[in-house]
């Protein structure tokens with residue numbers, strides 16, 4: 001929440017502090033984020049192993065970012081849903097299913113990107 005006494009710079013610094021707090025919560029307590037970070041780590045190792053180009057590095061990091069951002073948004077929606085309605089409700093189920101669709105979209109697109117980058121390089125090994 002904005003503190004009316006804060007000037008522009010102080011307000012931005014305060015927001016940044018909360019944003020990093022959110023990042024820390026995601027990284028330390030969300031299993032889906034931990035799993036995606038592990039996959040990102042493997043993809044980075046693969047990038048070095050196959051000596052991918054700077055453009056491929058850029059696209060790979062964009063794909064990693066896309067998945068992490070979608071996972072984070074999904075986690076936030078889940079938190080809100082559990083807070084406003086912890087009991088079973090068909091509508092809450094639908095909201096959570098739709099939110100879960102976001103990282104699934106991102107993961108499928110990332111899989112296509114990974115195939116475009118690595119399949120030709122792996123094929124060269126055989």
Ligand SMILES: Nc1ncnc2c1ncn2[C@@H]1O[C@H](COP(=O)(O)OP(=O)(O)OP(=O)(O)O)[C@@H](O)[C@H]1O
Nearest residue numbers: 032078085086087088089090092093094096097100
């Ligand atoms: N309160 C609820 N009412 C109805 N359906 C729910 C409810 N909570 C969860 N669900 C159903 O269960 C699915 C999984 O929900 P859950 O909150 O366990 O998320 P998850 O995908 O297991 O995420 P995470 O592993 O990050 O906790 C939802 O997509 C939804 O279909």
